Amino acid sequence: xxxxxxxxxxxxxxxxxxxxxxxxxxxxxxxxxxxxxxxxxxxxxxxxxxxxxxxxxxxxxxxxxxxxxxxxxxxxxxxxxxxxxxxxxxxxxxxxxxxxxxxxxxxxxxxxxxxxxxxxxxxxxxxxxxxxxxxxxxxxxxxxxxxxxxxxxxxxxxxxxxxxxxxxxxxxxxxxxxxxxxxxxxxxxxxxxxxxxxxxxxxxxxxxxxxxxxxxxxxxxxxxxxxxxxxx
Numbered sequence: 001x002x003x004x005x006x007x008x009x010x011x012x013x014x015x016x017x018x019x020x021x022x023x024x025x026x027x028x029x030x031x032x033x034x035x036x037x038x039x040x041x042x043x044x045x046x047x048x049x050x051x052x053x054x055x056x057x058x059x060x061x062x063x064x065x066x067x068x069x070x071x072x073x074x075x076x077x078x079x080x081x082x083x084x085x086x087x088x089x090x091x092x093x094x095x096x097x098x099x100x101x102x103x104x105x106x107x108x109x110x111x112x113x114x115x116x117x118x119x120x121x122x123x124x125x126x127x128x129x130x131x132x133x134x135x136x137x138x139x140x141x142x143x144x145x146x147x148x149x150x151x152x153x154x155x156x157x158x159x160x161x162x163x164x165x166x167x168x169x170x171x172x173x174x175x176x177x178x179x180x181x182x183x184x185x186x187x188x189x190x191x192x193x194x195x196x197x198x199x200x201x202x203x204x205x206x207x208x209x210x211x212x213x214x215x216x217x218x219x220x221x222x223x224x225x226x227x228x229x230x231x232x
Contacts, residue, residue, distance in 0.1 A: 027058070054073045072119040072120055087122055134205065152174070
């Protein structure tokens with residue numbers, strides 16, 4: 001499937017399944033504006049350069065005044081049989097001319113005083129394979145996610161990292177004291193960081209089916225069974 005086809009399917013699933021939950025989840029959220037796929041030059045720059053897929057318009061009342069703000073957000077909508085509760089961050093670039101997602105976000109955070117445009121929030125949603133329902137969704141500050149990856153990477157011995165990267169065995173790489181870990185994509189060998197939602201205090205929507213509790217026997221039935229055992 002082509003990139004454009006995947007992007008179109010992702011955008012459709014976002015509009016139908018994710019956006020309504022986002023409007024309920026984010027206080028004061030008035031509008032979700034799509035950037036990715038918009039043909040305009042500004043939208044193309046926000047998506048292709050800054051990595052912003054959507055712009056969120058929020059409103060709140062402060063000191064008697066109505067304050068409206070815009071925040072950029074990156075978003076991933078992934079069809080899956082297993083609804084994860086994690087963010088994934090690309091650690092290797094698509095080509096040598098462009099930095100990977102992680103380094104791009106990290107540099108933007110370092111240049112915050114220069115007002116570099118970058119997504120304030122990260123969203124990752126997992127939908128059913130047929131894209132009929134939203135399973136799980138997490139929303140968190142981009143800074144929290146990227147700094148969690150940075151700190152986890154700093155804990156790992158460089159020699160161990162090089163050996164793991166060379167082997168590409170499919171095994172995960174992590175420090176025992178960190179819940180963040182690293183893995184190779186089985187399709188293309190690219191490295192991803194995996195960040196659990198609870199490690200970055202993400203706001204979560206969880207629509208996974210709840211397990212059906214086992215029926216409990218009534219106390220009277222259990223007593224009668226015991227009485228029958230002793231009387232027998």
